[in-house]
Amino acid sequence: MPDDALKDMLRDPDGLTELYSKIDQMSTKPKMDLFEEYLKKVDVHLVEEGMGFKPAKSVEFGKTDQSMLNHIRNGILFLLRFNAALEELNVQYLNERDLRDCIALFVVHDLHKLDESRDFMEHEFDIPVETVEAYVDLVGLKDFTPDLKVEDYHSAAVSLHKSDFSRPGSRTSRFMDMEPFLYLMDNMSSCASPEEAVSSRSLRALRDGFPQDSQEGQLNLHYHRLDDIKGILSGIINKSVADVMQDNGLVMLMAYQDGCVYLGRGTRRISVSDETIERIFDALLSNIQGLPALSDPVNLAKKLNTPRLGYYGLSDEYYFFSGPKAMIRAFIDASITFAHDDSSRKLTDSIVDGINRADHVVPIELDRSERGQKILVGFARAVATVHQSFISEMIPDNGDALLKTCDIWKVQEDVTTALLGIMKTDPNYLASGGKWEYSYAIGQSVIDQALDGVKLRNVGVLETVNYLVDLVENGLSGMEEWSAFISNKTDKYRMEFVEYLHEALSINGTISHLEKSHLSDNFKEYLASGKTCNLCNRGTLLNKDQMKNSNSYLSYNFTNRVFVGKTKPDNILTCIPCGVELVLRKNGFNMPKGRAANNELLYFHIIPDYFFTPESWELVHSILLKFDKDARIRMAALAGKIFNSTYVGRSPETEGDFDLHKSWIEDLAVKEEDDGSRGMDMAQYMSQGYGNLIGNASIAFYKPSENNTEFHFFGVYVALVIAAYTGMRVVVSHSPVSSIRGRDFNEVVALDSVNSHVADFYGKFVSLSNLERTLKSASALIRLGYNTSSKLRDSLFPKYLRVMRDEILPGSYLLKMAYRVQEVESNVSNLLDEAIFLDEIRSR
Template structure:
C-alpha cells in the first residue's frame, strides 16, 4: 500500500487535511505529500532565533536582534496557509488566475526559500560560476527528494530556473539576485514570475516584518501584522481592493479572553471579514478596503455577556457546578445570579437539591427535629413556645423540600421591593394557619429549622407523594410565588446588568482595527488599591491572582479552584484577619474554568489543590493560521486525553534513541474513535470545552497528578515531558507553570520555545536549565525520556512508578554522569540477570552520551580502546573484561602517597606487563594480539591515560575519590566493551556474565 494512502497517513497529517479547504486540491496534495516530511525533517531546524545561531552571532561579535524562536516547520506553514487563502479570495474576485503548476511552483519555492539555513551553507546562493550553480542545484534537488516534493511536483525539473529565481528572491534583502541572465531562460512569463515572487515574499514577510517603518518588529501580535509594508504588498496583489484588519486584546486570561475573541470574531465575520491569523490576544482578518467595524464597539458588551451566559447555561444545568450543601443548608456560587434569570435559577436549584440529596444519603431531618425538641425543652435564648407541635416523619423528601424552600427564600429575599417571602412561601404550601407558630422558630447556628418543620407538615398533609409528584409540587409552589412577585422580579431583571464590570474591562483591553473602544487601564486606581491594601489595619483586599483596578472581594469556596485562606484566632494588633481576595475579572475567569473545563476531576477548594495541577499554555510560533488553529483544536479536544509514561518511555527509548517521527506516532497522541473515547472515559486532563463551532485563539490545559496524595516531584513528571514533546506535535511554543493564569499574553513576551516555570529541582538536575530554544528542545526531550526510562527500570514496582525516587537519580547524575552505569548494574542485580541484554547496554550508553556536558570526555571509552590494543578478554566474565582497569585502580588506591608520578606509572606498567606475560604463556585467560615493544608502548599509553585523565582528572588525584568511583568506572568500561568490542553471537542478544563486585 502506498505510504500516503489514508490509512497510512499520520494523525497530524489527517488533521491538517481535514483543516485545509477541500476544494483546494493542490494544497491538499501538498499537505499529503510534503507536510509529513516537513514535520519529521525540519522540526528541529530554527527559522528565527535558535541557540546555535545566536551563539554564533555572539562569538562573531555581531549585534543581532535576539529573536523569539520559530521553527522552520512553523515558518513554512505559517507562510503558505494564509497566502493560499488570499489567493483563493483574489480568484473569487477575478483578480488572479493561477493554474496548478504555478501554485505548486510557489509552494515549492517558499518551502525551500531558506535552503541555505536548512543545508547550513551560508554562501549557497552564489551563482557566480558554473560550479557554484551546479552545487546549488544538487543541494536543491537533494532536499526536494528528501521532502518528497518530487512526488508532489514531479514537473519541477522543467521549471528549475524559475524555481531558483523565486527561492533567491523571496526575501527583500539578503541573498536576492533579480538579474534575469543569472537564471537562464525560464518557462514562466516575467509578469507571472514576479507575481509568484510577490506571493512568496508576502509569505516570508508575514513571518517577519523587517523594514525601517516597523523597526524590525516580529509579527507576534495582530497590530504588528497590519503594518505599512504588508498593507502595500496586499494592496498591490489585490489592486487596492483588500487590506489587513485586526482586533487585539491587551491582556490574556485564558477562557474569558477566548470568549471575548470569539465574540469579536463572530461580529467581524458578520460584516464579511475573513479570519486569517490567530494570536492568543486577537485575530488578523482579510477585509474589503471599504468596510469598517466602528459599530462593533457599541454592541460588544451585550454580545460578550450573552456569549458567556449561553456558553455556561447549558453546562451548569447539566453539571450543577458550584452547588454544595453544609450544616447551614444549600450554597451556590454567586455567578448563577449573573447567568440565570430568577425563575431559571430557582428551577436549577431544584435540580441541584435532587442531585445532592440523593437516595443513598442519610436524612438529616430527624436530627433537625431532635434539635428543635431540645430547644423547646431547654427554653431560654432559643426557646420554642410549648404550644408549637414539633412532630413530623423524617425522610429524604423532607430534606429535599426544606433545603429547596431555603434557597427560594434566599433568592427572592435578595430582590429589592420584595417582602414577607417566608409568609408567601407558607401560603403556597397551604400552611398559612401555621405561619405564626413556625415563623418564630429561631435559626440556631445558621440552620433554618423552621423550613424543616414546614416541609414535614406539608408532606404529612400530602402523604404518598413519589419523587416525580414531589418535584411537580415543588415546581407549582415556586411558580405560585413567582406569579405573586412578578412585577418586582421583572423590574429587577430589567434593571440589573450581568457582569457589569465587563463594560469597563472591555473598554480598557479591546482594540478594534487600530481604535480602542473608549477606555484605558486605570493605573491610578490600581495604585490606590495596592497602597490601601498594604496599610496597617487595611480594609482593602488585594486580588490573589493579579494586580487590578477592578473591585476585589473575598473569595467563595464554591466559586474558585483554590483553597480558601486558613484562618486563625491569633492576629497581630492593628491588623485584620488574613483574607485572600479575588477581583471580578479573575473570579469570572475561574468561574468559566469551573464550568467550561471538562475532566473526570470535579473538585474545588482544598480537594482541587490536592491535585497539584500544573498548566500547559500553548503559544503559536508567532501565530496560528486558520488551518493550523483548527488542527490544534482537534488534536487538543480529541487526542490529548491521557498519557501513560510506562508505555511512552518504552516506545521511545530504543537501541539508537528515537527521532521526531517516533514522537509524532506515539499511541497516546493519536485520535480516538467515538467507541474508544467512550470506553476510556472522560479526559484526565482539564481542558476547555468551548461552544460548538467556536475556535479558541489560546489553548491551555491543566494536568492533575494521577497519584492519590501526590508530591511536588510526581506533579512535575508528566508536565515536563509534554512541555518538551508538544512543540513538535503541535508546532507550538509551550509554557509549563503552576500558575492558573497565563504568565504571558503572547509568544512575543518570551524568546524560547519551551519554558518550565519554577520546575521541581530534579528537572534542573537533569536538564540544567528551565528555558529551551527550538534547536535544543529535542535533545532535552530525549535526555529526560531516557532518564525516566532508567528510573522506571530500577525503581518501579508492581505497576507503581515511585517517582519520588527520581530525585535521588537526578542528583546522582548531576554529581557524576557515570552513575548511569551504577544504575545499569543495579538493574542487573535486581532482575537477577546472569547477563545483560545488549539492547539495555546500548540504551544506557546512549543515555550517558546524552548527559555529557561540554568538555566532558568518555573516560571508559579512552580506557577500553587503549587496553584493547594489547589485551582481548577470552570470555564475557567481568573479571576478565576489566583486568587491566581493575589492576590500575587497585594499584593506585594502595600506592604510597609519596610515590612520584613516574614511579606510580612504572609500577602499573610492570604489573600489567606481568599479567600480559601470563596471558602469553596461557596461564591466564585472554588474548594478546601484539607483543614485544609494541605491546609495552600500548601498555604505557593505557597507563598514562588512566593516571592523567582518570585519576588526576576525573578523581582530582584523590585516592578516596577513586575508591568511591571505582565501581562506576568499571561498570562503564564493561558496558562500553560489551557494546563496542564484544563479538556478537548468532541468535544471542546477551553478551556477558557479570560478577557482583564488578
C-alpha cells in the same frame, strides 16, 4: 513522532467529521479538505525529514523560534483563510488548482535554509535545478499537484525572497501568477505579534500584490491587542473582540496569544471607544454563557447545592457565568429528574409531615402514596427553588411574593386563596425553621395540570422540563422587577470587566482611557494587606469576603504573594477577571481526588506557534482534548520511544531500527481500552467542554509525587513532549495566571518558578535548536533511572539529577548503578546508547 499531532487527527475519522462540522458552521469557510490532503501526501514527508526541529526562524538570529514545519503549515493555513476572506469581501480569489499550486510552491520557498554547506549570504540562492527536483520528489509534491514544472519550483526556491542575492531573473510565468500570495504567506507566517503582522511591510505586500480600483475597495489590515493575559478568559476575550470586529465588516485572519489580525476593505481605521467596550463585554458575556460546560443543564445541575429546607441553590456568580435561563433550566431539570428517579431511598419524616400540614390547608388532596409523594417532592423543589432564588428577592413582601409564585405556576384560585389565608393567620405554620412548605400544595396543583390531555405526573421528564421552563421563564421575564434584578446580580462583573477592557485592550494602537477608576487602589491596599488580587495584584470592586474565591480549585496551595508574618491565607483572594479565569478552569477539567492528585499543580500555558487561524485553533483544540480526564501517561514507554526517535541528522544508511510513524500519543494519552500498561493519571487539558475561545489553552500537571524535585522534573519533561508533539510553545509555571507572555521570550519552552535543580538540568529556556537534544537527555536519564531500581521509583530522581550535575561521566555512573541491580546482563547492554549520550552531553 514530533509535531505529529495533526497526523493523529487524520487517523480519527469520527473526530475529523465532528471537526469539519464545526468549521462548516463558520461564516468564513476555507477549503480544509485541501489541507487534509496536503497533510497526507506532503506534510508526512516533511515530518520524517526532521522539519519539526529545523528552524525557519530561530532565537540565535534574534527571532522567535519557529520550525520549518510550522512555518510552512502556518503559511498554508493563512492562505486558505485569506483566500476565503477575499471571497467573502468580493475580491478576486484563487480556485482549487491555484491553491494547490500555491501550497506546493510554498513548501520549497525556504529550501536555501536547509543546505548549510553554502556560504550564508553570497551563495544562499545558488540552488541547482536538480537539487530542487530531488526535494520535490522527496516530499511528494508531484502527487499533490502534478501540473507544476520543476522550473516553477526552482523559481519559488531562488526568486521569492527580497534579497540582494536572490535570483529574480529565474521567475516563470506560473510562479509570477502566484507570487503575490506566496510573498504575503511568507511575510505573515514570519510575524510573531499582531502589530508586526500589520506593519508597513505587511501592508505594502498586501497593497502591491492585491491593488484595487478605488480607495474604498482597497484591502486593509487591522488588529487588536491585549496587554494582560489570563488564559482561557483571554481566549474568550479574543473571540469576543473578533465578533465585534466582524460586525464592522472585518474578517479575522490570525489569532495570537494576545490579539488578532483582521482583513477589511476601505481606508477607515477601527478604533476602540466606550461604546465598543460595552459591545465587547456583551459579546464576552454571551460567549461565556454559551460554553457547554457552564450552560448545559446536566453540567450545571452537578454544581447545585445539596437540597436543604426544600430547595436547590446556586451562588450568585452563575448569573454571570450561566445566565438566569440556564439556572432556571438546571433547577427544574434537577427537580423533575429527582421526581422520576426510581431509587428506593425513602422520604424523611420531616418531609412527610410537611406534606401533611399543607394537605390540611388547601381544598385539594395531596398525594398519599409513597411513589406519589416522591413525585410531589420533586415538583415542590422546583417551585420552592424558583421562589427562593428569584421571586422572593424581587418581591420583599411575603404575601405578594406567594401570590406571584402561584400566578407563575398557574395555581388554581381556591388553592392560592387558602395559602394566602394561612400565611396571614399563622405565618409559621408552613414556614417554620426556614422551610417553605407552601411548595407542596403548589407542586400538587402543578402535577394535576394537563399537557396535551395528559397529567404532568405521567408525562416524560424532558417534555415536563421543557413545558415548565417555558412557563417559568415567561412568568419571570414578564415581571417589572426582572431587568433590575438581573442587573443587580451582574453589575459588578460588568463594571469591573469594562474597566479591565479599558486597561488591557487596544485596537489598531488606540486605547480608550477612563478618567476615573472605581477599583480599589492596588498600592494602598497592598500596604494594608487589603483588597488586592493574589494573582495579578489588580484592585477590584469586591470586598474582601467576596474576593475569597470559593470556586477555586487552588484553595490554599498557591498565591503570587503572601504578606510577611502571615501564617496561612484564609483563601486565595482574586479580582473579578482572575476569579472568572479560575471558575473557567475548574469547570473545564476534573481534578482527581485523594492519592491520584499531588498537593500542588504545574500549569503548561500553551502558546500558538506565532499564530492560529480559527480553523487551526479548532485542530489544536481537538488535539488537546486527547488529554482528558481519562487519559494517562506511560512514562517509561514514552521515554524509550522518544529516545529511540531519530529525525535531525538522521543517517541515510539507517534502516528500520525504529518506526518513525509510531506516534508518541500512544503513551502520552493512554485510554482504558488501549493495549499495554495502564499508565498514570497526571495531566489534563483545562478547556474541556469549551469551544468558543481562540489562542490560549492550559494543561494542569498534578502527578502524585514524594518530593518537589521529582514533581517538577517530570512536569517539565511532559511539557517538553507536548511542545514537540503539538508544535506549540509552552510556559511551565506554578501560577495559573502566567507572568510570562509569549512575546516575553523567543524560545520554544520557558520555565517560570520551577525548582532550581530541575531548571539547571533543562535550562531556564529551551530553544528549538536544543529541543531534540534536551528531550533525548531527559529520556535517557529516565531510562537509566528506572533501571537502577526494580520498582521504577520516581522519588529517586533528585539523586539522579545530582549525578548529572556532579559526575564527569554521569551516563557511565548511572549505567554502573543499573548493572548492580540487573539479573540479566543484556538488559544493561540495551542502555549503552543512553549512557553514551548523557556522557557526551555532559562533556560539551
